[in-house]
Amino acid sequence: xxxxxxxxxxxxxxxxxxxxxxxxxxxxxxxxxxxxxxxxxxxxxxxxxxxxxxxxxxxxxxxxxxxxxxxxxxxxxxxxxxxxxxxxxxxxxxxxxxxxxxxxxxxxxxxxxxxxxxxxxxxxxxxxxxxxxxxxxxxxxxxxxxxxxxxxxxxxxxxxxxxxxxxxxxxxxxxxxxxxxxxxxxxxxxxxxxxxxxxxxxxxxxxxxxxxxxxxxxxxxxxxxxxxxxxxxxxxxxxxxxxxxxxxxxxxxxxxxxxxxxxxxxxxxxxxxxxxxxxxxxxxxxxxxxxxxxxxxxxxxxxxxxxxxxxxxxxxxxxxxxxxxxxxxxxxxxxxxxxxxxxxxxxxxxxxxxxxxxxxxxxxxxxxxxxxxxxxxxxxxxxxxxxxxxxxxxxxxxxxxxxxxxxxxxxxxxxxxxxxxxxxx
Numbered sequence: 001x002x003x004x005x006x007x008x009x010x011x012x013x014x015x016x017x018x019x020x021x022x023x024x025x026x027x028x029x030x031x032x033x034x035x036x037x038x039x040x041x042x043x044x045x046x047x048x049x050x051x052x053x054x055x056x057x058x059x060x061x062x063x064x065x066x067x068x069x070x071x072x073x074x075x076x077x078x079x080x081x082x083x084x085x086x087x088x089x090x091x092x093x094x095x096x097x098x099x100x101x102x103x104x105x106x107x108x109x110x111x112x113x114x115x116x117x118x119x120x121x122x123x124x125x126x127x128x129x130x131x132x133x134x135x136x137x138x139x140x141x142x143x144x145x146x147x148x149x150x151x152x153x154x155x156x157x158x159x160x161x162x163x164x165x166x167x168x169x170x171x172x173x174x175x176x177x178x179x180x181x182x183x184x185x186x187x188x189x190x191x192x193x194x195x196x197x198x199x200x201x202x203x204x205x206x207x208x209x210x211x212x213x214x215x216x217x218x219x220x221x222x223x224x225x226x227x228x229x230x231x232x233x234x235x236x237x238x239x240x241x242x243x244x245x246x247x248x249x250x251x252x253x254x255x256x257x258x259x260x261x262x263x264x265x266x267x268x269x270x271x272x273x274x275x276x277x278x279x280x281x282x283x284x285x286x287x288x289x290x291x292x293x294x295x296x297x298x299x300x301x302x303x304x305x306x307x308x309x310x311x312x313x314x315x316x317x318x319x320x321x322x323x324x325x326x327x328x329x330x331x332x333x334x335x336x337x338x339x340x341x342x343x344x345x346x347x348x349x350x351x352x353x354x355x356x357x358x359x360x361x362x363x364x365x366x367x368x369x370x371x372x373x374x375x376x377x378x379x380x381x382x383x384x385x386x387x388x389x390x391x392x393x394x395x396x397x398x399x400x401x402x403x404x405x406x407x408x409x410x411x412x413x414x415x416x417x418x419x420x421x422x423x424x425x
Contacts, residue, residue: 038053047063060163089104130186132185135176145214147245148222158178221235221243221244248359262279263280291333300319342374352384353395356398394408
């Protein structure tokens, strides 16, 4: 199925939920694509299509009705395609502005008009850094509720979170997407503890509350995977953040979560018990070095002995012991979200995937419930979505080797919308 798409998305969705070090290999969003194509498009039956961006500066087509999302490659001016199965042609008016799109797919043809939305660039001071991002606002009566978008381990620039941000905009909420500290147009150190990133989120919320076009009582956050750790830390410490959506967030320590991920993914992909035990043995040596800086010789010997094994690719196992490589782990490896979660009293929606092999639903659901009860929070909802994997997609087993469906899990948007309407209205 569509080799070009598979190579791109398998790389994205098979990443672990943490990265010890990250490289700014992706360019920031392409201004041409952003100015011309990115946005919300409405069909004749008032369903929404969004055009966003992803890795490699590709456009992404998302149909919120069918839940299909596909990266698009440019074929010619204003014509993009996803393999042989779907093509999108954009139409312009005389001032040369994109006004509509036509989708031709195997199951028929679809037309949609571009909706009026506003993009505003913001630079927000946060400690010794400046966080740069884009506030996206729908047409309609101000002030708007606003959602601050936060991504997973692979997120570094604003386009990574644009797809789900446009979902919120299509439903009448403002959304803020931003470049992570030290990346894109944001300044500051790239490698920081969770508390620093939580402070950045708080700074964004505090800035938004003073805008006349944003409702200061309805500023929330959306997290995905890794950002659940520092997003909940921010919300527990903030008087401004009033609600949160936690997509496939972990309620355990980073160390425990990563060990579970390795075991779960290897089991889902049918590795033998011996292979799994070898992988976990190497992980434990890596974890010890990350925490203490000792046992390097034992770790590197085992690492080099197994680096050609297929299971080795499921681990983070660097071959150098430089401070730069290991500094993120030393800062965050033992972070426990329970103290922050047990102080969380704002409305919270937790979405977990039945087929998520990175963040096990049955393990984390019970911890979230205990934490919210400790906080006395009665306004929370935890939903395990059937057949959903860590990428928020429909899945069969959820392992790395499984062919991707390129379709958001059934019910994910309806659950979010029903919950948001109940707390915002």
